Amino acid sequence: MRVRLLGTGTADGWPNPWCSCASCRAAAAAGVVRTSTSALVDDRLLLELGPDAPRAAVRAGAGLTGVEAVLVTHAHPDHLHAPAWMWRGWASGARPVTLVGPPAVLAAVAPHLDDTVTTVEAVPGARLAVAGFDVRVLPASHAGAEVGPAVLYDLTCAQGRSLLWATDTGVLSHAALALASGRAYDAVLLDLTSAHLPDHHDLRTWPEQVAELRRRGAVVDTTAVHAVHLGHDNPPPAELDALLRGWGASAPRDGEVLEVGRPSATATAPGPRAGRVLVLGGARSGKSAYAEQRLAAEPAVTYVATAPARQGDAEWAQRVQAHVSRRPRAWSTLETGDVAQVLRTAATPLLVDDLGLWLVRVVDAAGAWEGPLGDVEAACDELVAAWQACRVPVVLVAPEVGSGVVPGTASGRRFRDLLGALTARLAAASDEVVQVVAGLPRPLR
Numbered sequence: 001m002r003v004r005l006l007g008t009g010t011a012d013g014w015p016n017p018w019c020s021c022a023s024c025r026a027a028a029a030a031g032v033v034r035t036s037t038s039a040l041v042d043d044r045l046l047l048e049l050g051p052d053a054p055r056a057a058v059r060a061g062a063g064l065t066g067v068e069a070v071l072v073t074h075a076h077p078d079h080l081h082a083p084a085w086m087w088r089g090w091a092s093g094a095r096p097v098t099l100v101g102p103p104a105v106l107a108a109v110a111p112h113l114d115d116t117v118t119t120v121e122a123v124p125g126a127r128l129a130v131a132g133f134d135v136r137v138l139p140a141s142h143a144g145a146e147v148g149p150a151v152l153y154d155l156t157c158a159q160g161r162s163l164l165w166a167t168d169t170g171v172l173s174h175a176a177l178a179l180a181s182g183r184a185y186d187a188v189l190l191d192l193t194s195a196h197l198p199d200h201h202d203l204r205t206w207p208e209q210v211a212e213l214r215r216r217g218a219v220v221d222t223t224a225v226h227a228v229h230l231g232h233d234n235p236p237p238a239e240l241d242a243l244l245r246g247w248g249a250s251a252p253r254d255g256e257v258l259e260v261g262r263p264s265a266t267a268t269a270p271g272p273r274a275g276r277v278l279v280l281g282g283a284r285s286g287k288s289a290y291a292e293q294r295l296a297a298e299p300a301v302t303y304v305a306t307a308p309a310r311q312g313d314a315e316w317a318q319r320v321q322a323h324v325s326r327r328p329r330a331w332s333t334l335e336t337g338d339v340a341q342v343l344r345t346a347a348t349p350l351l352v353d354d355l356g357l358w359l360v361r362v363v364d365a366a367g368a369w370e371g372p373l374g375d376v377e378a379a380c381d382e383l384v385a386a387w388q389a390c391r392v393p394v395v396l397v398a399p400e401v402g403s404g405v406v407p408g409t410a411s412g413r414r415f416r417d418l419l420g421a422l423t424a425r426l427a428a429a430s431d432e433v434v435q436v437v438a439g440l441p442r443p444l445r
């Protein structure tokens, strides 16, 4: 199955031509122009006929003359440009075409249709045979009274390759998830509008949706997961690409061709998910939130809390509670100081938060805040060895304490020195090292 992406953007496009926000300016500078989301599958089936799709098809050298079926998800104007059907009527030799869409789509185009067009209502749960594809209709979590219900499409070609077209939608309903369960798609294209609207996905809900699709066997290790319907509420292109890479996903560009079911070598192809990622940052830099975001697309994560329990400390308890409520429900929490053991035996991805508190525990246990180091060095060696040997995706958070003033106490200076040396050893053995400054991740490796 060959999917030619005619557009990958929101209704206004990205950059929005009227906008001078940082995201639009960065996209313009990088030459990444996205028009309304639409795709041409095997040059035979068109997904969405918005205002930009016909021109994009011509520019791509494909045109629309081979199209036998048009599938429209809903009647918002970036997905359905009704006059395009009138213009089709001016063409000579247009072949018969099947138009599939919810009632509002069929009603909007009715005045423009001629007898070469057969219309089919898209009813969630239905299964249709169109243009050689097996098409299943899923309900979208999108659109209100003004355009009626919206749908998503699940396509399988004659060679058995499958694709989920999931734009536009917010968090999928139980009904949609039930239809997607076990489908092990070859490709999933999922809305990432980021406008913080309940009927679209944003950077918080998107990876959690991918995690849910993984838990349900809709997304498997061989599934290519892509973000589409991208707009300027997303961070600049390079930053968004990096985020998606960490989730094993990508944001293909307008005009890109996806060979569904075959590994892709393009620059925006999804990368492998996290290996050993060391996240550094100062206090309140956003390092913990970033670390959580890195693993948000994993179906299950063990959160390893290294902090010793602080009985009777209400402020601390509040901070811990804030962290817990930010994490997805499928995450479990393990409070332990034996991080090496966890790294050696884990079967699910890990988030270890954090290295500084782990070190405090180790030095406490060794009674080594002054005098000989005792067991501290052996514990550090064991941790580094376990880090090197860890085989599951793991993100380790480490505080940066060496940049401020020299600590006024001997124990403070010891902590700083031990932590600095240990962080450097772990960094050397990491697949990725990221520094978070002012909430922005900066890759160091």
Ligand SMILES: [Zn+2]
Residues within 6 Å of the ligand: 016, 019, 020, 021, 022, 023, 024, 025, 232
């Ligand atoms: Zn903008």
Ligand SMILES: [Zn+2]
Residues within 6 Å of the ligand: 074, 076, 142, 143, 168
């Ligand atoms: Zn819409």
Ligand SMILES: [Zn+2]
Residues within 6 Å of the ligand: 010, 011, 076, 078, 079, 168, 229
């Ligand atoms: Zn839209």
